[in-house]
Amino acid sequence: MKKFLKQFLVFIFYATAVYLVLLVIWGEFMPNMYKKNLNYSPGSYGHMYSRIREAEKVTNMDIVFIGSSHAYRGFDTRIAEEYGFKSFNLGSSAQTPVQTKLLLEEYLDKLKPKMIVYEVYPYTLMNDGVESSLDIIANGNINHEVLNMAFSLNNIKTYNSLLYGYYRVLFNRNKDFEENTVIGNDTYIPGGFVEKKMAYNQTPSGTEVKETEWIPIHYQVAALDKIIGLAKEKGIKLVLVQSPVTKAEFKKYINNDAIDSFYSAKAVYYNFNQSLALSDSTDFYNSDHLNQNGVRIFNNAFFHIIKK
Amino acid sequence: MFFNSIDFAIFLPIVFLLYWFVAKKSLRLQNILLLIASYFFYACWDYRFLFLLIFSTLLDYSTGIKMGEATNPGKKKFWFWLSVIVNLGFLGVFKYFDFFAASFADGLSLLGIKTNFWLLNIILPVGISFYTFHGLSYVIDIYQNRIRPEKNFVDYSVFVSFFPLLVAGPIERATHLLPQIKKQRSFDYTHAADGLRQILWGLFKKIVIADNCAEYANAIFNNSEVFSGSTLVLGALFFAFQIYCDFSGYSDIALGTARLFGIDLLRNFAFPYFSRDIAEFWRRWHISLSSWFRDYVYIPLGGSKGGTWMKVRNTFIIFLLSGFWHGANWTFIIWGALNALYFLPSLLLNKNRNNLDTVAVGRLLPSIKDLLNITITFGLTLFAWIFFRAENVHHAVQYISEIFSGSLFNLPEKEAFAESENNFFIILLLLVLFITIEWIGRAQEYAIAHIGLKWPRMLRWGFYSIIVFLMAMYMSTSGSAFIYFQF
Numbered sequence: 001m002k003k004f005l006k007q008f009l010v011f012i013f014y015a016t017a018v019y020l021v022l023l024v025i026w027g028e029f030m031p032n033m034y035k036k037n038l039n040y041s042p043g044s045y046g047h048m049y050s051r052i053r054e055a056e057k058v059t060n061m062d063i064v065f066i067g068s069s070h071a072y073r074g075f076d077t078r079i080a081e082e083y084g085f086k087s088f089n090l091g092s093s094a095q096t097p098v099q100t101k102l103l104l105e106e107y108l109d110k111l112k113p114k115m116i117v118y119e120v121y122p123y124t125l126m127n128d129g130v131e132s133s134l135d136i137i138a139n140g141n142i143n144h145e146v147l148n149m150a151f152s153l154n155n156i157k158t159y160n161s162l163l164y165g166y167y168r169v170l171f172n173r174n175k176d177f178e179e180n181t182v183i184g185n186d187t188y189i190p191g192g193f194v195e196k197k198m199a200y201n202q203t204p205s206g207t208e209v210k211e212t213e214w215i216p217i218h219y220q221v222a223a224l225d226k227i228i229g230l231a232k233e234k235g236i237k238l239v240l241v242q243s244p245v246t247k248a249e250f251k252k253y254i255n256n257d258a259i260d261s262f263y264s265a266k267a268v269y270y271n272f273n274q275s276l277a278l279s280d281s282t283d284f285y286n287s288d289h290l291n292q293n294g295v296r297i298f299n300n301a302f303f304h305i306i307k308k
Numbered sequence: 309m310f311f312n313s314i315d316f317a318i319f320l321p322i323v324f325l326l327y328w329f330v331a332k333k334s335l336r337l338q339n340i341l342l343l344i345a346s347y348f349f350y351a352c353w354d355y356r357f358l359f360l361l362i363f364s365t366l367l368d369y370s371t372g373i374k375m376g377e378a379t380n381p382g383k384k385k386f387w388f389w390l391s392v393i394v395n396l397g398f399l400g401v402f403k404y405f406d407f408f409a410a411s412f413a414d415g416l417s418l419l420g421i422k423t424n425f426w427l428l429n430i431i432l433p434v435g436i437s438f439y440t441f442h443g444l445s446y447v448i449d450i451y452q453n454r455i456r457p458e459k460n461f462v463d464y465s466v467f468v469s470f471f472p473l474l475v476a477g478p479i480e481r482a483t484h485l486l487p488q489i490k491k492q493r494s495f496d497y498t499h500a501a502d503g504l505r506q507i508l509w510g511l512f513k514k515i516v517i518a519d520n521c522a523e524y525a526n527a528i529f530n531n532s533e534v535f536s537g538s539t540l541v542l543g544a545l546f547f548a549f550q551i552y553c554d555f556s557g558y559s560d561i562a563l564g565t566a567r568l569f570g571i572d573l574l575r576n577f578a579f580p581y582f583s584r585d586i587a588e589f590w591r592r593w594h595i596s597l598s599s600w601f602r603d604y605v606y607i608p609l610g611g612s613k614g615g616t617w618m619k620v621r622n623t624f625i626i627f628l629l630s631g632f633w634h635g636a637n638w639t640f641i642i643w644g645a646l647n648a649l650y651f652l653p654s655l656l657l658n659k660n661r662n663n664l665d666t667v668a669v670g671r672l673l674p675s676i677k678d679l680l681n682i683t684i685t686f687g688l689t690l691f692a693w694i695f696f697r698a699e700n701v702h703h704a705v706q707y708i709s710e711i712f713s714g715s716l717f718n719l720p721e722k723e724a725f726a727e728s729e730n731n732f733f734i735i736l737l738l739l740v741l742f743i744t745i746e747w748i749g750r751a752q753e754y755a756i757a758h759i760g761l762k763w764p765r766m767l768r769w770g771f772y773s774i775i776v777f778l779m780a781m782y783m784s785t786s787g788s789a790f791i792y793f794q795f
Contacts, residue, residue: 001328011769018773036731036782130785154314156780182475206514216790
């Protein structure tokens with residue numbers, strides 16, 4: 001029995017070593033399609049790499065915007081400046097409360113904002129958060145908080161990408177990487193906003209969207225509560241905002257009232273859906289992202305309220 | 309608690325260490341520990357149904373003793389039928405009541421009689437079909453004087469509830485498992501290492517092959533009306549590998565886990581997709597259930613000893629019962645009937661025991677004849693799986709009609725693989741790797757049982773480590789429960 005346990009432990013060490021070696025080989029040499037559960041691509045989408053690098057250098061903000069792509073594509077820091085606000089946008093693709101909490105824990109003390117504007121697209125609380133974790137692992141700093149995030153998500157993709165990320169950092173394999181300011185139709189604007197080349201929503205009006213009930217995942221709700229607690233603890237005003245989406249997209253949740261009640265009970269909350277005169281075809285570039293026309297209308301309305 | 313969960317990865321080592329360190333010197337203590345662990349394991353599913361498991365155990369234990377004590381055949385018969393009726397009664401209520409009520413109502417509505425039957429709509433207690441059949445085999449064996457009633461309640465309870473087999477088998481026999489439970493067990497290094505190896509292979513089958521195939525099978529079956537015949541064939545193919553790797557993977561983990569505790573369970577699968585005829589397929593697929601029906605239904609009904617009519621009748625009875633055992637749906641009954649139809653020709657021509665050996669023994673590749681027979685047999689089972697997987701008979705008929713239409717010759721639609729298009733070729737590659745390993749190990753109890761045993765240790769461990777890596781790199785992150793848990 002003792003021999004068995006001893007051999008088993010030796011095997012675990014051996015298998016771990018083989019695993020790490022194979023993981024590096026896979027990460028370095030295999031084409032993406034063969035890396036099903038390893039997704040490590042710095043600068044892949046949403047300019048997170050540039051955003052994180054910039055966040056390290058700026059401080060004393062009036063506002064920090066945070067949330068999913070609705071945040072970094074919805075809150076234009078240039079428009080904020082027109083209203084007299086110095087701001088930074090910490091949004092990232094598919095960001096869920098688990099990642100929001102991580103980013104705030106890491107950057108609040110550096111950015112020192114007076115206010116946090118958190119874009120709370122309802123879907124982010126229904127999302128497992130894996131996609132966003134991969135974005136943060138590949139583009140952000142790998143530290144104790146990221147490790148905690150990986151444990152809380154408990155997903156093999158996150159673990160593999162994190163281990164491979166450790167290797168990349170340890171051997172300085174990202175030193176030559178530079179992210180372009182313009183990638184495809186996206187332009188990174190200093191301050192974290194990403195401007196999309198002007199486009200219009202091509203989805204025909206009246207396109208059916210599958211109705212669904214909004215049911216948040218418990219650990220995302222717990223992370224949201226921690227974010228609220230963190231802001232309170234640091235004496236920073238927190239504002240929750242639902243930025244506008246197209247009418248069909250907004251109506252896909254059969255319990256929008258419950259969503260509003262949920263957020264209202266947590267903090268100061270504004271839902272800009274149905275309150276702005278936005279056109280589904282000319283103010284959006286797809287069903288849930290504003291184009292620059294829409295951003296301007298939405299931001300004017302938002303900063304007008306904040307200014308008051 | 310799934311076998312492929314973190315919970316089980318914590319639960320198993322704890323029970324294992326307690327079993328071999330704390331309870332090592334006392335068989336009684338070991339069995340009590342196994343019983344507590346098994347009830348805990350079951351309660352993790354749904355503690356509300358634990359009472360049903362305990363009641364079923366108590367019933368069969370008591371009626372077994374009463375049968376043993378009975379002074380005349382009448383009394384023995386009474387206790388026997390009491391156990392059978394109550395066991396099947398519970399199974400009937402929990403598993404089949406709604407089916408019978410709805411089918412009866414449908415039948416009456418065809419005659420123009422409107423009815424409003426009350427349906428129970430209750431959750432099926434996990435494992436009920438398995439532990440009921442455990443108990444039934446025990447009381448039947450006592451009734452037929454094959455075994456003596458078990459006096460020790462703990463030992464009997466472990467026989468019914470032993471956690472590796474509790475929720476999805478293999479369906480054990482008292483004659484096989486009880487003696488092992490009553491015998492002092494000592495730790496055997498080779499046995500335990502073999503158990504770990506089998507668990508590893510079972511996990512690979514489940515989380516890599518079955519779960520990945522499930523993504524495609526589900527996408528195609530759930531939207532079958534929009535796909536061409538060629539895509540639907542792929543859907544059936546993915547389901548065939550899903551169900552095989554899901555269930556045989558589960559069985560491998562169950563057998564491997566039991567082996568860690570010094571207990572051998574009945575083999576449940578023996579490379580069924582390498583069968584050369586349907587009779588061979590049924591000797592290799594879900595062996596513990598097939599042999600249960602053979603021993604407790606087919607043979608008592610007269611088996612193959614009577615005339616042709618008797619053979620046909622008995623064959624249909626066991627296949628229909630086998631289909632019905634899987635679930636309260638006409639699709640399962642048709643699946644059973646189809647297999648009976650496949651089976652009959654070889655039975656009537658006395659060719660049902662033609663292929664008792666392993667295919668292509670001692671050869672690297674099968675002969676053309678064997679390959680042809682394997683392909684035909686696999687094709688027949690593939691066709692039957694469509695009924696097994698379909699939501700209802702109408703869905704199955706629609707699915708098959710599309711396969712046999714001109715669209716069979718169209719290229720499969722990309723949309724069927726839209727969710728994970730990039731992974732499609734990976735899954736195909738993994739399937740090829742899997743089939744190759746299964747082919748290499750087809751003469752063994754499970755595919756990797758003997759692979760690398762003669763290699764230097766580091767090389768052998770390297771092979772297992774690669775399997776671990778492939779699991780982590782290609783496992784499906786959507787995951788799914790074992791299919792047979794619903795039965």
